[in-house]
Amino acid sequence: MAAEIAARAGQSVLLLDQRRSPGRKFILAGRGGLNMTHSEPLDQFLDRYGPERAYLEPIIRGFGPDDLCSWAEGLGEPPFIGTSGRVFPQSFRAVPLLRAWLRRLRARGVRFHGEHEWLGWDDSADRPSLRFRLPSGAERLVEYDAAVLALGGPSWPRVGSDGSWVEILRRQGVDVTDLQPANCGVTIRWSAPLIDRFAGEPLKNTAVIVDGHAVRGDPVISTSGLEGGPIYAHSRKLRERIRAEGSAQLTIDLMPDLELGTLVRRLAERRQKKKSLSTWLSRSGIHPGGIGLMREATNNSLPTTPDQLAELAKAVTFRVDGLSPMERAISCAGGVTWSAVADTLQLHAAPHTYVVGEMLDWEAPTGGYLLQAVLSTGHHVGSVLAGKGMQSSHP
Numbered sequence: 126m127a128a129e130i131a132a133r134a135g136q137s138v139l140l141l142d143q144r145r146s147p148g149r150k151f152i153l154a155g156r157g158g159l160n161m162t163h164s165e166p167l168d169q170f171l172d173r174y175g176p177e178r179a180y181l182e183p184i185i186r187g188f189g190p191d192d193l194c195s196w197a198e199g200l201g202e203p204p205f206i207g208t209s210g211r212v213f214p215q216s217f218r219a220v221p222l223l224r225a226w227l228r229r230l231r232a233r234g235v236r237f238h239g240e241h242e243w244l245g246w247d248d249s250a251d252r253p254s255l256r257f258r259l260p261s262g263a264e265r266l267v268e269y270d271a272a273v274l275a276l277g278g279p280s281w282p283r284v285g286s287d288g289s290w291v292e293i294l295r296r297q298g299v300d301v302t303d304l305q306p307a308n309c310g311v312t313i314r315w316s317a318p319l320i321d322r323f324a325g326e327p328l329k330n331t332a333v334i335v336d337g338h339a340v341r342g343d344p345v346i347s348t349s350g351l352e353g354g355p356i357y358a359h360s361r362k363l364r365e366r367i368r369a370e371g372s373a374q375l376t377i378d379l380m381p382d383l384e385l386g387t388l389v390r391r392l393a394e395r396r397q398k399k400k401s402l403s404t405w406l407s408r409s410g411i412h413p414g415g416i417g418l419m420r421e422a423t424n425n426s427l428p429t430t431p432d433q434l435a436e437l438a439k440a441v442t443f444r445v446d447g448l449s450p451m452e453r454a455i456s457c458a459g460g461v462t463w464s465a466v467a468d469t470l471q472l473h474a475a476p477h478t479y480v481v482g483e484m485l486d487w488e489a490p491t492g493g494y495l496l497q498a499v500l501s502t503g504h505h506v507g508s509v510l511a512g513k514g515m516q517s518s519h520p
């Protein structure tokens with residue numbers, strides 16, 4: 126996005142990536158539907174960034190959800206609003222949008238060089254220069270008037286970003302907080318029978334509760350804990366709690382549409398003598414994975430009265446020991462601190478260098494908030510560069 130805006134203003138732009146082709150994580154993000162942004166009112170939207178709203182608000186107001194939708198439409202992908210207000214490109218996926226975008230960049234003279242691994246700055250050169258490693262092992266120096274780092278977070282490293290930039294920036298004197306998984310699953314020590322029977326099973330239409338805050342959705346039982354949207358939504362809170370106390374508590378309401386009293390009555394009505402407890406719970410609307418969790422939480426000693434069973438089904442509670450590894454997270458927390466950059470997102474500690482996207486220290490839940498902030502920061506820096514009268518200096 127920074128390249129697009131700078132090139133539109135006539136700047137000479139070179140785009141370099143360590144992968145052979147650009148936008149691999151963007152393509153991955155589009156696999157289950159590219160949720161570009163969200164249609165909720167802007168004030169509510171901005172609240173999703175938590176304390177980092179203070180830094181991101183002017184940037185997102187400069188290029189917000191409506192602007193992003195117009196941009197996608199301009200690339201032949203008019204947006205549509207899906208369930209719960211999430212916004213997707215017309216084709217749902219990322220590839221058609223990315224193809225159209227790269228065509229536009231090429232038409233504006235942006236040149237792309239793949240297989241260039243950024244190694245840092247060359248301090249011995251007369252002019253600001255970046256060092257890149259080529260596949261042959263040789264190094265290439267690229268002089269610049271302005272450099273924009275958009276190196277991403279280390280989740281799903283096989284699509285490109287591995288976080289190796291953290292040490293490079295720290296060596297340069299840039300303040301970077303440790304990168305940690307965000308929008309990720311949690312680890313819970315399940316028993317072998319639960320894993321055998323229910324790993325991979327979604328808990329349809331349940332509510333996941335942490336610190337009294339409930340998020341509805343379909344969490345999935347994994348071999349090492351729980352995954353899925355409502356778990357990701359709690360990952361910030363859980364990470365903070367685990368850091369402070371070593372573990373955290375997570376509660377699942379298996380029947381969030383029923384009041385406790387209604388569930389007690391339903392269980393009482395649907396009880397059948399001679400039938401198993403599992404059949405009784407199942408006839409009362411609790412799915413098998415949910416029954417498995419109820420057994421797990423009680424060490425396979427389920428209560429037997431409608432009152433006790435309803436209470437358990439409305440609040441099955443587990444101890445969370447940790448978060449799933451970074452490799453499988455959707456995004457990351459931590460990164461270049463806001464005090465390390467100016468309002469323009471230019472680094473104080475490196476010459477004419479800007480930072481955008483997930484490299485910056487912010488986090489947000491899934492729902493389109495990630496790509497929106499990533500693209501808004503790119504647009505912000507692109508606009509700063511567009512306003513500068515720079516000389517073309519690329520080889």
Ligand SMILES: Cc1cc2nc3c(=O)[nH]c(=O)nc-3n(C[C@H](O)[C@H](O)[C@H](O)COP(=O)(O)OP(=O)(O)OC[C@H]3O[C@@H](n4cnc5c(N)ncnc54)[C@H](O)[C@@H]3O)c2cc1C
Nearest residue numbers: 142143150154160242243276277285286482483493495496
């Ligand atoms: C499975 C999955 C699904 C997602 N779905 C959504 C979604 O639906 N909606 C949403 O808003 N967000 C989603 N995201 C998050 C979103 O994809 C990221 O937030 C976004 O791609 C981050 O953009 P970025 O430009 O900061 O970094 P990236 O997209 O990671 O790009 C960084 C680029 O830098 C390159 N690079 C890294 N290090 C170097 C180096 N040393 N030298 C040269 N090049 C380097 C990488 O190869 C990569 O191409 C999803 C993420 C995942 C993993």
